[in-house]
Amino acid sequence: MTSDGTPAGVSWAGTHVYGAQALREPGTVEALQELVAGASRVRALGTRHSFNDLADTPGVLVNVAKLAAPVDIAADGRSAWVPGGIPYGLVAQQLHAAGLALRNLGSLPHISVAGATAVGTHGSGDRNLNLSGSVRGMELVTADGSLVHVDRDTADFAGMVVHLGALGIVTRLELDVVPTFEVRQDVFVGLPWSELLANLDAVMAGAYSVSVFLHWHTDTVREIWVKSRIEDAVGETYFGAARALPSHAGPIEQVADNTTATDGSYGPWHERLPHFRFDAVPSHGDEIQSEYFVAREHAAAALSALRPLGARIDEILLTTELRTIAADELWMSPAYRRESMAIHFTWKNLPDEVSALLPDIEAALAPFDARPHWGKWFRMPAADVRAQYDRVDDFAALADQWDPEAKFRNDYLSRTLGL
Numbered sequence: 001m002t003s004d005g006t007p008a009g010v011s012w013a014g015t016h017v018y019g020a021q022a023l024r025e026p027g028t029v030e031a032l033q034e035l036v037a038g039a040s041r042v043r044a045l046g047t048r049h050s051f052n053d054l055a056d057t058p059g060v061l062v063n064v065a066k067l068a069a070p071v072d073i074a075a076d077g078r079s080a081w082v083p084g085g086i087p088y089g090l091v092a093q094q095l096h097a098a099g100l101a102l103r104n105l106g107s108l109p110h111i112s113v114a115g116a117t118a119v120g121t122h123g124s125g126d127r128n129l130n131l132s133g134s135v136r137g138m139e140l141v142t143a144d145g146s147l148v149h150v151d152r153d154t155a156d157f158a159g160m161v162v163h164l165g166a167l168g169i170v171t172r173l174e175l176d177v178v179p180t181f182e183v184r185q186d187v188f189v190g191l192p193w194s195e196l197l198a199n200l201d202a203v204m205a206g207a208y209s210v211s212v213f214l215h216w217h218t219d220t221v222r223e224i225w226v227k228s229r230i231e232d233a234v235g236e237t238y239f240g241a242a243r244a245l246p247s248h249a250g251p252i253e254q255v256a257d258n259t260t261a262t263d264g265s266y267g268p269w270h271e272r273l274p275h276f277r278f279d280a281v282p283s284h285g286d287e288i289q290s291e292y293f294v295a296r297e298h299a300a301a302a303l304s305a306l307r308p309l310g311a312r313i314d315e316i317l318l319t320t321e322l323r324t325i326a327a328d329e330l331w332m333s334p335a336y337r338r339e340s341m342a343i344h345f346t347w348k349n350l351p352d353e354v355s356a357l358l359p360d361i362e363a364a365l366a367p368f369d370a371r372p373h374w375g376k377w378f379r380m381p382a383a384d385v386r387a388q389y390d391r392v393d394d395f396a397a398l399a400d401q402w403d404p405e406a407k408f409r410n411d412y413l414s415r416t417l418g419l
């Protein structure tokens with residue numbers, strides 16, 4: 001029983017109370033296998049950073065953080081096996097100490113590797129895949145308790161990586177790694193909205209990773225965070241936007257100083273690519289998040305279609321963030337076969353108001369075939385979500401094949417995908 005009196009507690013932001021009967025934390029793979037084999041309904045819970053009921057189950061939730069496993073680097077230095085239940089921040093420290101890096105990270109290093117890659121968590125950068133794109137192998141416990149190894153040579157692996165928890169409980173993942181690198185972070189302010197729309201592709205392509213933070217009913221964009229590698233040129237202005245003063249407020253009026261260094265100093269990749277420091281509580285906390293992915297060629301039109309809703313959006317918004325993601329081949333990835341722009345909303349913690357506005361946002365984005373972030377709030381019906389994924393029937397068949405008794409199914413999969 002957790003301190004709030006519910007068997008499995010609440011999501012990180014408190015936006016979902018897990019309805020599971022129990023939370024288990026097996027200490028060995030064998031104990032996990034036994035647990036899954038004996039359960040009628042079971043799902044994995046990561047670090048609880050999804051904002052909805054994606055992870056939940058009416059049965060037993062399982063967290064694999066206690067499965068001890070080393071970060072195991074391949075002899076050729078091009079990949080590493082990492083435990084699924086631990087946060088990227090811990091994996092990053094070990095990789096960096098070995099002279100290695102992941103190509104990209106999300107805005108926070110606190111999320112578990114298995115939970116993040118199950119949903120296609122992303123950072124930014126035109127040439128950067130989402131984090132699931134780095135997965136080259138997985139070990140998972142399937143419905144009958146078997147420990148199964150799959151990798152890029154396995155048939156249908158592209159359907160298994162972004163799995164939404166529907167295929168099994170992942171114990172370890174093999175990730176692509178690259179030689180370690182340094183990144184600097186610079187912040188620019190005052191870019192007019194009109195300039196952003198006129199130069200959107202170039203603004204997003206101007207460095208290794210670019211994030212644009214904005215409100216909608218304003219003339220200028222709030223802040224642009226530009227994450228550059230040593231080979232990128234960093235000027236004193238960015239598309240006419242001025243360098244922010246060291247005392248700049250940040251995308252959200254932060255309750256605490258929790259962001260990574262934005263002073264233009266170079267530092268290790270894992271201390272610059274995330275917006276939030278691993279040793280601090282990320283983001284605002286008292287919040288809800290939503291995010292929609294559109295193809296890059298529709299990005300400016302999609303932003304323009306949302307602007308008429310700007311006053312209503314801004315009333316309940318902490319910040320919007322725009323990021324880009326390279327196209328991939330993973331069937332259920334929001335970036336499946338689309339160079340993508342992610343349009344993100346960090347909302348004030350006003351569930352009724354957010355719920356009321358989301359259908360209007362989704363209607364405005366419908367002409368652009370928007371795909372919702374699996375781990376955040378959205379209201380799109382299953383038929384509309386399914387229409388965005390060419391391989392959804394194949395994914396459903398895979399889930400049936402791997403989980404014939406529907407142990408890993410839940411309300412979320414039924415409501416959002418008709419599974």
Ligand SMILES: Cc1cc2nc3c(=O)[nH]c(=O)nc-3n(C[C@H](O)[C@H](O)[C@H](O)COP(=O)(O)OP(=O)(O)OC[C@H]3O[C@@H](n4cnc5c(N)ncnc54)[C@H](O)[C@@H]3O)c2cc1C
Pocket residue numbers: 012013043044045046047048049050051054055056064084085106107108111112113114115116117118119120121122123164165168169170171282283373375376
């Ligand atoms: C402050 C904040 C910032 C965020 N920033 C970003 C961002 O920059 N980019 C982005 O894309 N998203 C972002 N997110 C969303 C977040 O990355 C995703 O929701 C991610 O899934 C969270 O990982 P988790 O470990 O908390 O997973 P959970 O939320 O616990 O679970 C998510 C899914 O993964 C499955 N899962 C978890 N562990 C396993 C396992 N071992 N085996 C099988 N399935 C498993 C669960 O069953 C569930 O389906 C943010 C969230 C927060 C709270």
